[in-house]
Amino acid sequence: MTWIILFCAALLECVWAVAFKQSDGFTRPWPAIVGVVTAVASVVLLAIALRALPVGTAYAVWTGLGAVGVAVVGIARFGESASPARLGFLTLILVGVAGLRFLESG
Template identity: 75%
Template sequence: MTWLILLGAAALECVWAVAFKQSDGLTKAWPALIGVTTAIASVVLLTIALRTLPVGTAYAVWTGLGAAGVAAAGIVAFGESASPVRLGFLGLILVGVGGLRLVEGG
């Protein structure tokens, strides 16, 4: 269950990052509000996950999945580069997250 909570926190991290991008420097109210709300929710879920998981593992997974998810959103929604090298390095992040899950169990 802890890992599902952490996955939820990482998913919300993706939402707030994209919402802040859409807020145009916090000048658009709705995207800014979504960004602030989901950022708080993401940190709350991370905090819950930290009750069980080691801080280094939880933080690495949270930021790693968040970064990979936001990069994927950038490729799909904003036309950012999907070069093989970039995709390969994003894949390495996912391999690292999977490795941490195997090592930590739970």
């Protein structure tokens, strides 16, 4: 259950990052509100996951999945680069996250 909570926190990290992009520097209120609410929810879920997981592992997974998720949204929605090198390095992040998941109990 702890890992599910952590994955949900990472998903919310993707939501808030994209919402802040859409808020255009907090000039558009609804995306800004979505960003703030999901950022708080993401941090709360991370804190809950930290009850059972080591801080280094949980934080690395949270930021790693968030970074990959936002990069995928950037590629799909905002036309960011999908170069083989970029995709390769994003894959390395996922490999690291998977390694941490399978090495930790919780």
